[in-house]
Amino acid sequence: MKPAAALALVLGLGSAAGAQDLGLDLASAARPVPLVSEDWVPGILTFRGTPARSGHATGSLPRRPAVLWRTGTYCGPSTDQHGTRQWCGTGWTGQPAIRPLGPGRAEVIFGAYDHRVHFLDSRTGEDIRAPFRTGDIIKGSVSLDPSGLPLLYTGSRDDFVRVLRLDATEAVELWRLDGNAPDGIWNNDWDASPLILGDVMFQGGENGWFHVVRLNRVTGPDGTVTVAPEMVNRIAGFTPELFAAVGDRMASIENSTMATGGAVWFANSAGLVQGYDIAALLDGKSRDEALVMEWRTGDDVDATLVGGPDGAIYVAVEDERRPSPDKTATGHLARLDPARPDDPLDWSLTFPGTYQGDGGVWATPALHRGYLHVPTHAGGLFTVDALTGTVTQELPLPGHGWSSPVVVGEELLVGTCDGDLIAYALTDPARPRELWRFRPPGAGCWESTPAVWDGVIYLGNRNGYFYAIGEDTAVPGDLWAGGALDAVLQ
Numbered sequence: 001m002k003p004a005a006a007l008a009l010v011l012g013l014g015s016a017a018g019a020q021d022l023g024l025d026l027a028s029a030a031r032p033v034p035l036v037s038e039d040w041v042p043g044i045l046t047f048r049g050t051p052a053r054s055g056h057a058t059g060s061l062p063r064r065p066a067v068l069w070r071t072g073t074y075c076g077p078s079t080d081q082h083g084t085r086q087w088c089g090t091g092w093t094g095q096p097a098i099r100p101l102g103p104g105r106a107e108v109i110f111g112a113y114d115h116r117v118h119f120l121d122s123r124t125g126e127d128i129r130a131p132f133r134t135g136d137i138i139k140g141s142v143s144l145d146p147s148g149l150p151l152l153y154t155g156s157r158d159d160f161v162r163v164l165r166l167d168a169t170e171a172v173e174l175w176r177l178d179g180n181a182p183d184g185i186w187n188n189d190w191d192a193s194p195l196i197l198g199d200v201m202f203q204g205g206e207n208g209w210f211h212v213v214r215l216n217r218v219t220g221p222d223g224t225v226t227v228a229p230e231m232v233n234r235i236a237g238f239t240p241e242l243f244a245a246v247g248d249r250m251a252s253i254e255n256s257t258m259a260t261g262g263a264v265w266f267a268n269s270a271g272l273v274q275g276y277d278i279a280a281l282l283d284g285k286s287r288d289e290a291l292v293m294e295w296r297t298g299d300d301v302d303a304t305l306v307g308g309p310d311g312a313i314y315v316a317v318e319d320e321r322r323p324s325p326d327k328t329a330t331g332h333l334a335r336l337d338p339a340r341p342d343d344p345l346d347w348s349l350t351f352p353g354t355y356q357g358d359g360g361v362w363a364t365p366a367l368h369r370g371y372l373h374v375p376t377h378a379g380g381l382f383t384v385d386a387l388t389g390t391v392t393q394e395l396p397l398p399g400h401g402w403s404s405p406v407v408v409g410e411e412l413l414v415g416t417c418d419g420d421l422i423a424y425a426l427t428d429p430a431r432p433r434e435l436w437r438f439r440p441p442g443a444g445c446w447e448s449t450p451a452v453w454d455g456v457i458y459l460g461n462r463n464g465y466f467y468a469i470g471e472d473t474a475v476p477g478d479l480w481a482g483g484a485l486d487a488v489l490q
Helices: 003-011 016-021 240-246 278-282 477-489
Strands: 065-072 075-080 083-088 097-102 105-111 116-121 151-155 160-166 171-178 195-197 200-204 209-214 230-236 258-260 263-267 272-277 291-296 313-316 333-336 345-349 366-368 371-375 381-385 391-395 406-408 411-415 421-425 433-438 451-453 456-460 465-471
Touching (some): 195 258, 371 411
Antiparallel strands (some): 105 116, 200 209, 272 291, 333 345, 366 371, 371 381, 406 411
16 A cells, blocks of 8 residues: 555545645655645634644725624633733634634634633624633633534643533533643643644644644544544643753743644744654654654744645744753754755744743744745844745834734734734745734734634634734725825736
């Protein structure tokens, strides 16, 4: 049996073509994942949309943005190392999932700081089904089942990552995995957005472990979907050598698993980038047997890794003033070539400045037409040639740049912690040009990543509210910014 066919069977994809659509042909170690798989139903199904975490949105950005509706407030208490506080709105990464329901209508699904997953009508903001309550805040992005089955996957700070079935009036919990592990390294939270490939869930936890779970999804005679998950592998995302290098044991996995070239990739808060052969993981192989490549950065990596169409992997690194012998060499943004696992670094960049003492990159960069668009924690939007690492432009942005930029057609959308949403034209992808900026009344920090569907921006704010922002049809084009935007877009 050919590698693609074998992998299709173990993933439950049903065909070798399904594996190839996902870039899972083991015969080519550098084969990339396409931006869209034919096996995936329409929608925004997970953080950054695709297995390569490089898909973004549909439609186009509004030309004259206005608030179509607003819901909230979504607030709740939570306790961390800083004590118990009231948390409001949605946070990092917090990108809504979009589930199309028919022409002009979709279900907008997100987890919030009120300890609930919400299911809203895209047209009105009203509940489609009752919110699903967890025991603590939800920070990460939820994932829909890419096959179209009515299943949702979500983590929470209440210790659990869950599989929910979306029934007509409610979400029903089918299964949960506890993040409290006796051999856990950091804590029990689940920030990462689950990656579903075929019948398998890949998920890293803040307990430091990487989990491979066969879901065993079954649709009964009455159409009801059930799951019977089994853990087929569990890999330590850390090593004794890593702890010795960084001087502590903080090695949580907070970024969402990315798939490319027949492997899954993630990094942890101790800075270890690692890739594992999917077939070996599903065969129960050990960490050393399944490892494709590992590479040590100088600090925490919370941003999700980005897979390039040429097989390259882009890594964004924070700077939390953590002592590390790797910091000078690895910088805050790096391009890696998995075809050279012993020496994968093509280039790296260090971004200047700090915000409240920290620097580097928290947001996941957007890759478009050969250029990376990178907001930094210290402030500023950098555009970088993805092949050479050359900075082609720097634009001003405020600090605390955690919201990941979104490419919509030939435009870029960025949310700031000052409350602005900013649209840029990518006519010249090396030099984005500002089109407009919009701040809803009372808006605070945008930490979450926007979802854009059929020309509407869906996004939660730290002020406690969730917004739908679309075209202001009440304002004639020649009165908006003196007609300047229309002139730019023509």
